[in-house]
Amino acid sequence: MEYEAVIGLETHVQLKTKSKMWCGCANSYGSDPNTNVCPVCLGMPGVLPVANDEALKLTVLTGYLLNCEIPGRAKFDRKNYFYPDVPKNYQITQYDQPSTKNGYVEFEFEGRLQRVRITRAHLEEDVSKNSHFDRHSGVDCNRAGVPLLEIVSEPDITSPDMAYAYLNALKDILTYGGVSDCDMEKGMVRCDVNVSVRPKGTTALGAKIEIKNMNTFSGARKALEYEIPRQIDVLNKGGKLFQTTMRWDDLSGMTEEMRSKEDAHDYRYFPDPDLMPFEPTEAWLLDVQKRVVELPLARKQRFIEQYQLPAGDAEVFKNDVALGNYFEPIAKLSKNPKGVANWVINNLRAKLTEAHEKAVAEQSAMGMDPEDMTLPSVDDLKFSPDALAELVDLVDSGKISSKIAQEVFAEMFETGATPGSIVEKKGLSQVSDTGALEKFCDEVIAANPKIVEDYRGGKVAAINSLKGQVMKLSKGKANPGLVGEILEKKLKA
Ligand code: ADP
Ligand code: MG
Numbered sequence: 001m002e003y004e005a006v007i008g009l010e011t012h013v014q015l016k017t018k019s020k021m022w023c024g025c026a027n028s029y030g031s032d033p034n035t036n037v038c039p040v041c042l043g044m045p046g047v048l049p050v051a052n053d054e055a056l057k058l059t060v061l062t063g064y065l066l067n068c069e070i071p072g073r074a075k076f077d078r079k080n081y082f083y084p085d086v087p088k089n090y091q092i093t094q095y096d097q098p099s100t101k102n103g104y105v106e107f108e109f110e111g112r113l114q115r116v117r118i119t120r121a122h123l124e125e126d127v128s129k130n131s132h133f134d135r136h137s138g139v140d141c142n143r144a145g146v147p148l149l150e151i152v153s154e155p156d157i158t159s160p161d162m163a164y165a166y167l168n169a170l171k172d173i174l175t176y177g178g179v180s181d182c183d184m185e186k187g188m189v190r191c192d193v194n195v196s197v198r199p200k201g202t203t204a205l206g207a208k209i210e211i212k213n214m215n216t217f218s219g220a221r222k223a224l225e226y227e228i229p230r231q232i233d234v235l236n237k238g239g240k241l242f243q244t245t246m247r248w249d250d251l252s253g254m255t256e257e258m259r260s261k262e263d264a265h266d267y268r269y270f271p272d273p274d275l276m277p278f279e280p281t282e283a284w285l286l287d288v289q290k291r292v293v294e295l296p297l298a299r300k301q302r303f304i305e306q307y308q309l310p311a312g313d314a315e316v317f318k319n320d321v322a323l324g325n326y327f328e329p330i331a332k333l334s335k336n337p338k339g340v341a342n343w344v345i346n347n348l349r350a351k352l353t354e355a356h357e358k359a360v361a362e363q364s365a366m367g368m369d370p371e372d373m374t375l376p377s378v379d380d381l382k383f384s385p386d387a388l389a390e391l392v393d394l395v396d397s398g399k400i401s402s403k404i405a406q407e408v409f410a411e412m413f414e415t416g417a418t419p420g421s422i423v424e425k426k427g428l429s430q431v432s433d434t435g436a437l438e439k440f441c442d443e444v445i446a447a448n449p450k451i452v453e454d455y456r457g458g459k460v461a462a463i464n465s466l467k468g469q470v471m472k473l474s475k476g477k478a479n480p481g482l483v484g485e486i487l488e489k490k491l492k493a
């Protein structure tokens with residue numbers, strides 16, 4: 001029998017707030033263990049949580065970015081469980097009245113638009129981090145109480161690659177919106193992968209296997225690539241699948257069982273008596289709406305349409321937001337936005353990478369931490385953005401050749417001088433004066449009787465060698481189109 005995979009993801013994302021969800025402790029990564037803690041996030045008796053308004057705003061902002069409904073009332077519940085990572089013995093979350101629900105994410109996948117529905121994106125708090133050593137374990141509560149968004153997808157995903165594309169799309173959207181830095185290395189995005197299989201063409205859902213706490217997207221994809229054939233194999237051998245919670249072991253490349261799945265009633269959810277339900281006012285919502293940004297896919301599509309960019313260029317600007325932001329105002333100034341994109345992507349980006357590497361090398365030689373380095377970006381360029389539009393225009397109007405333009409660009413990058421002034425100062429203007437060009441051509445023809453003979457004898461390509469010599473003679477400044485015409489005329493005479 002043929003089977004198909006059914007996948008739904010629960011993605012946890014740390015929100016980009018200065019302080020934690022219920023107290024004033026810093027929400028920061030890399031501090032010494034248990035230094036960002038207080039009686040509230042340590043779960044001491046007698047303290048009261050106060051909701052972080054910015055976290056509530058980022059949650060609702062995410063709702064807008066994910067095309068969700070924002071209910072008029074949300075509430076906080078206690079999810080009760082006993083484990084050393086949760087000092088209070090419960091985690092505050094949103095159970096039956098989440099801040100956002102019923103949305104979708106749209107992204108490009110295998111050459112078409114794919115939509116995955118979002119069940120809900122709700123706010124909860126992160127828990128502590130356990131570390132296991134040889135003879136003891138440690139609990140670091142710095143992360144306890146950090147605001148966390150849980151984004152639950154409908155089981156609309158049908159392959160490991162689609163899951164991977166969905167996660168990346170989600171990450172792009174949240175980064176664009178300023179909701180989270182989504183730094184995987186700092187554990188800011190983690191996901192639980194739910195997967196079942198069913199006979200192709202049927203609609204009933206099979207028993208769900210949940211693989212907990214994947215902290216890389218490629219790991220999630222690998223786990224699915226392993227788990228789907230495993231489930232199909234069990235069924236093909238006449239076996240039965242049961243709802244199970246599993247763990248992915250990256251070393252063995254296999255899933256292993258953690259526990260049979262717990263149910264909601266195991267957690268004894270109840271409304272947190274210390275927290276009022278959240279009922280946003282119109283003004284508050286309006287404030288959040290002002291922060292809605294253009295989504296990555298929309299930006300890519302708009303760049304293609306508005307500036308006639310090739311999809312590849314638009315994709316570069318989608319992925320490199322700063323570069324795209326730099327490009328757009330110049331594109332608006334220029335008659336040739338596509339030409340500007342070409343310069344920004346092929347020349348400017350290369351120069352920036354070079355400068356970047358140089359700065360890293362210099363600063364690490366000084367013993368500086370990568371976190372503290374100051375690195376060049378488009379904001380530090382010496383030339384003004386309209387200089388780039390001017391440069392493209394100089395090439396398009398035939399004033400300089402594209403080869404000379406490279407030289408001008410290098411100089412602009414170093415000194416910040418305008419392209420016009422560089423061309424003038426260095427006498428780089430393209431020679432389109434036919435008198436001067438004729439003289440160059442005559443000289444080259446006289447010096448190369450053999451090649452001229454070849455050409456006249458029918459080896460048409462021989463003209464290229466002559467053309468090359470004229471260009472050289474003119475130090476690259478001759479207008480190549482004109483040179484071709486003049487040479488041809490003279491040789492045929
Ligand atoms: P639970 O209550 O066990 O957490 P949910 O119904 O909330 O389960 O679903 C959790 C995630 O699992 C969601 O992303 C959902 O799309 C996905 N999911 C639910 N049932 C299945 C299934 N049979 N196969 C694959 N994914 C599923
Ligand atoms: Mg769930």
Ligand code: ZN
Nearest residue numbers: 023025038041
């Ligand atoms: Zn605290």
